[in-house]
Every structure is written in structure tokens, then in C-alpha cells.
Amino acid sequence: MNKLRLAAVAMATGAVVAPLVVGTAAAQAETTAAPTAQATRAVGDLLKPGQILKPGQYRKSRNGKYRLIQQKDGNLVLYKGRKALWNTLTAGHKGAFTAMQKDGNLVVYKGRKPLWAANPGHHPGAFLAVQNDGNLVIYKGRKAIWWRNIYIGTLVSPQRLNPGQAVLSPNRKYTFIQQTDGNLVLYKGRKPLWATNPGRQPGAFTIMQSDGNLVTYKGRKPLWAANPGHHPGAFLAVQNDGNVVIYKGRKPLWWTGTTGR
Structure with a gap:
């Protein structure tokens, strides 16, 4: 089998590459902190x-x-x-x-x-x-x-961020996290750059929908939405420059306006 490296989106220079694969769905996640190495010698x-x-x-x-x-x-x-x-x-x-x-x-x-x-x-x-x-x-x-409990670079439909899950920029400088209090926040290190601020809503999650919208829900109730319009196949990118963008192909539809912060 030929080696195939599926590179994450690297957009520090503004270039956009659509994601090639469907990502993971994690059901139980508590933190995005890097895990501690464990002894794993057993067969x-x-x-x-x-x-x-x-x-x-x-x-x-x-x-x-x-x-x-x-x-x-x-x-x-x-x-x-x-x-x-x-x-x-x-x-x-x-x-x-x-x-x-x-x-x-x-x-x-x-x-x-x-x-x-x-x-x-x-x-x-x-x-x-x-x-x-x-x-x-x-x-x-x-x-x-x-x-x-992390994604690297992109979030594509039908991926969702459960409480404690995050998308990291490919360079690991930026974290776009669904917090356990219901807030969706973009961080640079420990510094918050952008947030949805829906109020305290434990258990809320955010999903990249098939219609191209990014929506935070508490149960079936929408708390916040990006509302970029109807764009099936659109995806979310957490970029190396600090901006979070929804793209359809190479066209930006919505963004957080946090480039360079």
C-alpha cells in the first residue's frame, strides 16, 4: 500500500485546501489538555x-x-x-x-x-x-x-464538538473549543479571542451541518448560529493565522475576524 499522508489544512498564507476525509465523532470527552504518556508495554x-x-x-x-x-x-x-x-x-x-x-x-x-x-x-x-x-x-x-477528542485544522459535516472537544489549528497555536459551560470560544494559548457567549448552557454542543451552517444546540434548541447561507458541503477551518472561517471550496462564507490577533 502506497503511503498517503492526508495533510491538514495549512492556511497561514491564505491558501485554502478543502478537506479530503470525513472526520471523527467523539461521544465522551472531558478536556483538550494533552494527555500524559502512559506505560503501554503489554501486547x-x-x-x-x-x-x-x-x-x-x-x-x-x-x-x-x-x-x-x-x-x-x-x-x-x-x-x-x-x-x-x-x-x-x-x-x-x-x-x-x-x-x-x-x-x-x-x-x-x-x-x-x-x-x-x-x-x-x-x-x-x-x-x-x-x-x-x-x-x-x-x-x-x-x-x-x-x-x-480533538480535530486538526477542519470540521466537516456531520462532525460535532461535544463539551470539551476542540479543533486545533495545524500549528497548534489556536484552539476552537466547545466548553462544558456551553460557550464556543477561540483561544490563542490561554487568551480568548472570540466567543459566542450564549449564557451558561451545560451540555451544549456545536455541529457543522450538511447545509453549511455552524450551529450550537442545547438538546434540540439552537443557541447560536453562524448563518452563512445555504451552502451544502461547506466546512470550518481553524487557520494558522488565527482566523476561523467557513469555506465552500475556496470561497470564504463566514469568519471570526481574528486574523493576526
Whole structure:
């Protein structure tokens, strides 16, 4: 299999590249802080460079509580017992498999077609760990470069940000996070640059809808929306320059106006 690196959107110079893959949907996430490296020596908890998960194969945490399985329906799912915590939204692609590539990317393929990718950047030798705390982490050495409650660069339909989930800019300088209090906030480091300020709304989540709108909901009630108009296929980009933009192709439809802040 040819190596395929699915680069995250890199737009520091203003260039825009539409995302190539459907991203993850995480169901249980509490924080975007980088996870702490854990000892993962036991057989079965690591997916090493060049290894793949074929349909029905899995890795499990050392304590046996968590299992990451490549399902026969094409979906890659993390379970705690019988409860699904996270998945790649790739069901419906029977025969798909997952590869921990030697370039550091974790990719779900159907044949040679990529269906989903973690897109942590180019990190040869990185590996995937299913941890005892329920986190799913890609490490380069002891440094966490991707974990299951973050997206890198973009948010595409039908991806959503549950409380505690975030989109990071490819250069990791900016964090666009759905806070547990219901506020959707853009940070540079610890400095807030932009926020929706819907009031205290614990449990609220934000979804990139198929119609191109970015909406924050509490249950079925919309609390905030970008309202860029009807643009199916539009996606959200958290850029290296600090701006958050909704694009249809290369055309900007909505933005936070935080470039250079």
C-alpha cells in the first residue's frame, strides 16, 4: 500500500485546501489538555508504524476495559464494555481497514481510498496507544500529537464538538473549543479571542451541518448560529493565522475576524 499522508489544512498564507476525509465523532470527552504518556508495554494496546487492523481485529487497553475494534461494517470504534465512546463515522464501507502509517498518520481505508484520517502532521515513527484511562492517543516518542477528542485544522459535516472537544489549528497555536459551560470560544494559548457567549448552557454542543451552517444546540434548541447561507458541503477551518472561517471550496462564507490577533 502506497503511503498517503492526508495533510491538514495549512492556511497561514491564505491558501485554502478543502478537506479530503470525513472526520471523527467523539461521544465522551472531558478536556483538550494533552494527555500524559502512559506505560503501554503489554501486547495488544499499541498499533505500531506499518501495522493495520483488518475487519474484526482490535487493540485493547492493558487493564482490559477499553477496546478499539475495526468493525466489519467499516467503522473504527472505541468501546468501554459494550458502550461506544468514539468512532470514525465510516460505517457502510464493508471491508475497510485501519493503517498506522509510517509517516505518523492513522487512516481508515476502503481499498486504496481514504475514508478518515487523524491528520496529526508528519511524524515518522509515531504509534497509536489504547490507554487505561480510555483515551486513544498517537505518540511520537512520549509526546502526544493527536488524541480522540480533538480535530486538526477542519470540521466537516456531520462532525460535532461535544463539551470539551476542540479543533486545533495545524500549528497548534489556536484552539476552537466547545466548553462544558456551553460557550464556543477561540483561544490563542490561554487568551480568548472570540466567543459566542450564549449564557451558561451545560451540555451544549456545536455541529457543522450538511447545509453549511455552524450551529450550537442545547438538546434540540439552537443557541447560536453562524448563518452563512445555504451552502451544502461547506466546512470550518481553524487557520494558522488565527482566523476561523467557513469555506465552500475556496470561497470564504463566514469568519471570526481574528486574523493576526
